[in-house]
Amino acid sequence: MTRRIAAARTAAVRMFLCLFLLASWVAAAQAAPPPQRLIIKYKNSLPLSARLRGADRGVWATPAARAGVQLARLRALHNGADLLRLSGRQLEGRELSALLTQLAADPNVEYVEEDHLLQLNFVPNDPRYNEQWDFFESVAGVNAPRAWDQATGSGIVVAVVDNGYRPHADLAGQIIPGYDFISDATIANDGNGRDPDPIDPGDGVAAGECGWLSKEQRSTWHGTHVSGTIAARSNNGLGVAGIAFNARVLMVRALGKCGGYMSDIADAVAWASGGHIDGVPDNANRARVINMSLGGQGMCDRTMQNAINTARGNGAVVVVAAGNSKADASYFNPASCSGVITVAAVNRSGARAAYSNYGPVVDIAAPGGEKTSVDDPNGILSTLNAGLSTPAEDSYAFYQGTSMATPHVAAVAALALSRNPALSPDRVESLLKRTARPFTASCDQCGFGIVDAAAAVASANANLGGVASCPTGYKQYDGVMSQYVAAYQPGVDGYVAAAGPQSVILIGDNGSNFNLTLEKKYQSPYYSSWIYAASSFTYGNRKELSYNGAAGSYRVHIDAYFGGGAYTLCVKSP
Structure with a gap:
C-alpha cells in the first residue's frame, strides 16, 4: 500500500512538472511581439551634444506619458537621426499615429516615423x-506581393453582384452563398425567380433572344472570373492566386440571360450591405466591399443611387466598372452614381485600354487587359468554367x-x-486615390492613377488622421474631396x-489641409444670402471653431484649396 501511495505521489509530481514545462513552452510561444520603435530626426539647428545632454527628453516624455508608454534612445542612425524604443505597452495604429503627430509638432523636429518591421515578400x-x-508587374500591376506581408483580406466579406458563380476547386471555401435576386424566371434560366441559390446555370443566348439583331453568345461565367481575381485560394499549389485571398466572397446573383433588371441589382446591392428586402431573409454576412462589374448606358437612376446610399450608410465600399464603350463614363450607370469608386482599365503597357470608358467620374484605374486573341496572355487570367452553354469542368481563361x-x-x-477595419467608405476611397501609382503611359481621364495594393495597405494603418466617431453630443458628417473643390455640410x-x-x-487625412468656415443665412424682405460667421484657416489637417450667435440657419463651408482627402466633420449646435 505504501509503495502504491509513493508511486502515485511520484506520478503526480511528474505530471505537475510536465504541465509546468508545457505552460512554460506555451508562454514562450506566445511571447510579446517585437518592440515598437521610432526614428526621430532633428533639424541641424539642434546639435547632437544637446540631445545627448537630454535637452529633448521633455519633448519625448510628455507625449509618451499621455500614450502610456516610455521612450528610450537606442542609437544614432547614419543620417544623424535617433532610434527610440517604446516600452510599457503596444500602441495600436491610431494611438501610434497620434504619438507621431505630437512628436512632429516640436519645431526642432525635421521628421518622425515608425521603424517598421519588414519581411520577405510572400509569393504563392x-x-x-x-x-x-x-x-x-511594375508597369501596370497592382503591387500585390508587397501588400501580402501586411494584409491578406482576413475578416472581410466582398460581395460580387454579378451573374452567380460556378463551384470551382480554386474557389473552394472562398464563397459564401448569398442570394439569387433575379425576379424573372427567363432571365434567371434556373426555372424560377428569386431564391437562395446564386449558382450560375449559364447565361448563353441564341441570336435574337435578347432583342432584334442581338448576337449569339456563349455562357460567360463572368461572376466566377471576377471572384477568382478577388479571392481565389492562394498558395494551394493549384491554378491562380487571388489578391485578397483570405477574404470571403458573398455571391449575390442579379444578372442572367440578357443581363439583369436595375431593380433587381439595386435590391442586391442594398441586401449585400445588410439592408432589409421584403420577402428575402436578411443577410447574416454583411459585405464591407461591393463589386459591380456591370453597367449600361444612361445617367445614374434614383433607384440605383438610393441602393448605393444604403450600402454606404451600412459601411460598404461600392466599386463599379467604368464601362467598355470607349466613351465618357458620366453617361453610364452605375459608373456615374455618387459615392462609388469608378474604375477604368489599363493594358499591360499601362495605357488606357482601347475599350475602356473614361471621364471626370472615373476615380482610379486597374489592369483590365487588352487581347488580340482568345488565349492572349495580355488579358486577365482567372477562374472559369469550360462549358459553352451549360456547366462543364473547371477551367481558367484570359478575359x-x-x-x-x-x-x-x-x-x-x-x-x-x-488592415484597418475602422475605415469608412470615404476614407477607403481617399487612400486608394492618394496612394495610386502615377501612369507611365497615356491614360487621359483615368482618375488618380493605377491602384497600388502595397501603398494602400501601408496608408490604411499608418497615414490616416481622422477619427472613427465624433465626441458625444456632436453630429458627424464624413466626406471626401479633391483639391480645389468645396463642399457644404450638411x-x-x-x-x-x-x-x-x-x-x-474637422479632421482630415494626414497631408490634407481644408479651410473651414461657418456661414449664417441672412434673410431680408427682398433676398437671402449666406454670410460669414466664423472660420479656421490654420495650416494642418485638424481645424476647430466656435461661435455664439442668434437663432437661424447655418451651414459649414469646407474648402480643399490647399490639399484634398477624406474628412470627418463634427458639428454641435443648440
Missing part, C-alpha cells in the same frame, strides 16, 4: 501565378474589360479594410440652430 506557389502579370479591372480595386479595398441648405454656442471640428 500557384502554378499559373507567373501568368498573373496584373498582380506583380479583358473594366469588369476585370474593377475586382482588382475591390480586392485592394478589402486588403486595406483587413448640404447647401444647412441646418437650423437655436441661439447659443456652436462648435465645429
Whole structure:
C-alpha cells in the first residue's frame, strides 16, 4: 500500500512538472511581439551634444506619458537621426499615429516615423501565378506581393453582384452563398425567380433572344472570373492566386440571360450591405466591399443611387466598372452614381485600354487587359468554367474589360479594410486615390492613377488622421474631396440652430489641409444670402471653431484649396 501511495505521489509530481514545462513552452510561444520603435530626426539647428545632454527628453516624455508608454534612445542612425524604443505597452495604429503627430509638432523636429518591421515578400506557389502579370508587374500591376506581408483580406466579406458563380476547386471555401435576386424566371434560366441559390446555370443566348439583331453568345461565367481575381485560394499549389485571398466572397446573383433588371441589382446591392428586402431573409454576412462589374448606358437612376446610399450608410465600399464603350463614363450607370469608386482599365503597357470608358467620374484605374486573341496572355487570367452553354469542368481563361479591372480595386479595398477595419467608405476611397501609382503611359481621364495594393495597405494603418466617431453630443458628417473643390455640410441648405454656442471640428487625412468656415443665412424682405460667421484657416489637417450667435440657419463651408482627402466633420449646435 505504501509503495502504491509513493508511486502515485511520484506520478503526480511528474505530471505537475510536465504541465509546468508545457505552460512554460506555451508562454514562450506566445511571447510579446517585437518592440515598437521610432526614428526621430532633428533639424541641424539642434546639435547632437544637446540631445545627448537630454535637452529633448521633455519633448519625448510628455507625449509618451499621455500614450502610456516610455521612450528610450537606442542609437544614432547614419543620417544623424535617433532610434527610440517604446516600452510599457503596444500602441495600436491610431494611438501610434497620434504619438507621431505630437512628436512632429516640436519645431526642432525635421521628421518622425515608425521603424517598421519588414519581411520577405510572400509569393504563392500557384502554378499559373507567373501568368498573373496584373498582380506583380511594375508597369501596370497592382503591387500585390508587397501588400501580402501586411494584409491578406482576413475578416472581410466582398460581395460580387454579378451573374452567380460556378463551384470551382480554386474557389473552394472562398464563397459564401448569398442570394439569387433575379425576379424573372427567363432571365434567371434556373426555372424560377428569386431564391437562395446564386449558382450560375449559364447565361448563353441564341441570336435574337435578347432583342432584334442581338448576337449569339456563349455562357460567360463572368461572376466566377471576377471572384477568382478577388479571392481565389492562394498558395494551394493549384491554378491562380487571388489578391485578397483570405477574404470571403458573398455571391449575390442579379444578372442572367440578357443581363439583369436595375431593380433587381439595386435590391442586391442594398441586401449585400445588410439592408432589409421584403420577402428575402436578411443577410447574416454583411459585405464591407461591393463589386459591380456591370453597367449600361444612361445617367445614374434614383433607384440605383438610393441602393448605393444604403450600402454606404451600412459601411460598404461600392466599386463599379467604368464601362467598355470607349466613351465618357458620366453617361453610364452605375459608373456615374455618387459615392462609388469608378474604375477604368489599363493594358499591360499601362495605357488606357482601347475599350475602356473614361471621364471626370472615373476615380482610379486597374489592369483590365487588352487581347488580340482568345488565349492572349495580355488579358486577365482567372477562374472559369469550360462549358459553352451549360456547366462543364473547371477551367481558367484570359478575359479583358473594366469588369476585370474593377475586382482588382475591390480586392485592394478589402486588403486595406483587413488592415484597418475602422475605415469608412470615404476614407477607403481617399487612400486608394492618394496612394495610386502615377501612369507611365497615356491614360487621359483615368482618375488618380493605377491602384497600388502595397501603398494602400501601408496608408490604411499608418497615414490616416481622422477619427472613427465624433465626441458625444456632436453630429458627424464624413466626406471626401479633391483639391480645389468645396463642399457644404450638411448640404447647401444647412441646418437650423437655436441661439447659443456652436462648435465645429474637422479632421482630415494626414497631408490634407481644408479651410473651414461657418456661414449664417441672412434673410431680408427682398433676398437671402449666406454670410460669414466664423472660420479656421490654420495650416494642418485638424481645424476647430466656435461661435455664439442668434437663432437661424447655418451651414459649414469646407474648402480643399490647399490639399484634398477624406474628412470627418463634427458639428454641435443648440
